[in-house]
Each structure stands twice: as C-alpha cells, then as structure tokens.
Amino acid sequence: NAGVTQTPKFRILKIGQSMTLQCAQDMNHNYMYWYRQDPGMGLKLIYYSVGAGITDKGEVPNGYNVSRSTTEDFPLRLELAAPSQTSVYFCASSYPPSGHPNLQETQYFGPGTRLLVL
C-alpha cells in the first residue's frame, strides 16, 4: 500500500490564483481529512469527509472547498489564494480501531504540501 499520497509537494502561488491540492489513499478508509499546519502550531482541521459524496466543514474552512466523488480521492480547492493561506497542508485518512467501531481517530497522514502565496 502507498498509504496516503499528496501532490504537489511544494507550490508557489500569486495572490488570487487558484489551485487544487490532491490527496489519495489506497487503504479503503471511509474517513478523510484536510488539515493546515502553521509554524509553531498544531494542526487545524479544514474539511473532512465520512464517505464518498459527503463532506463537512472543520474548524477553519473559509477560503477552501472540497469534494469526495470516490472513496480514494479527496481534493482540496483554493479558489482565490491569499497570503494567509501560506501553510503546510496535510491530508489524512482513518478507520475505526479494533474494538472501537464508532471511533475514527486512528488517522494516517500524507507527507504534506507546502504552499507559499505571494
């Protein structure tokens, strides 16, 4: 298994440009997540999805959009890039741990996409 893969690894955008951060997982996980990590901070949840066709906002969704047309893919869209969106973006997926069918916290993370908006 490749696990969780993210592309691109690094990108520089101009203010107002748009881009899509790609995320894919081959573990057949239902749940997928997008986080951003700013310097010296923990991860903040942008959007998450509990399955194909279902997405929900996290703590910091403004300026982003997501879609989940398949179980494997969960792209994150920035429509009008702003300097405040300079960050490292992590995608994750999860499954219920053994004996805890209602929990989804065993999250596996991708390597991250570093985005710089100038």
Next chain:
Amino acid sequence: GQQLNQSPQSMFIQEGEDVSMNCTSSSIFNTWLWYKQDPGEGPVLLIALYKAGELTSNGRLTAQFGITRKDSFLNISASIPSDVGIYFCAGQHSGGGADGLTFGKGTHLIIQP
C-alpha cells in the same frame, strides 16, 4: 475551538536521558493520541489511548490516559538520536465522529550530542 495545553514547548536533552511531556485540557476527552512529526513529513501515530487510566507502551514509549480524562502524558526512555522531532498530543472530546480531534501545539525534542 477546543484547546490543548501541551508542555514543555521544547526540550533539550542528552542522548540516553528519559523524556516526559504532557497535555492538559479544560474539558474531558474520550480518546488521547500521541503523534511524532519528523521535519518535512506528516505526523505518524505513536500511541492511541481509549480508556481513562489506561497505560500503553510502544517500545521505549509509554503513554497514559489521565484518570480525570483531562490529561495525558508521554514518556520516552533512554532517548536516541532518531527520537528528535515534534511530538503532538491529540484528543477527541465527543463519543465519535470525524470532527472531534483537537491537536496540541507540539513539543520539540532536541537531543544534544
């Protein structure tokens, strides 16, 4: 949103020393997780705790879910150079669902030769 207080913010230790870090919250969590992040990589799950009072080990790592459900600690015994990185605690305060995971700001572990 929810806040986790993770301490210390950074640690400078000698190789071979034991390490201890902790997370506290003003609210109850049902699950505590500990992750490690290496430079340029995503976080990797180290230990997951699901029950108050639970003590779980993973090699040289030991973590405990506090009895009050508002705290957790992680210990690393006999540190080695590859232990360098940022350690994050994460907790979930609800009974289930994807939106309940809250991360601490991390503890930077630096090992001096």
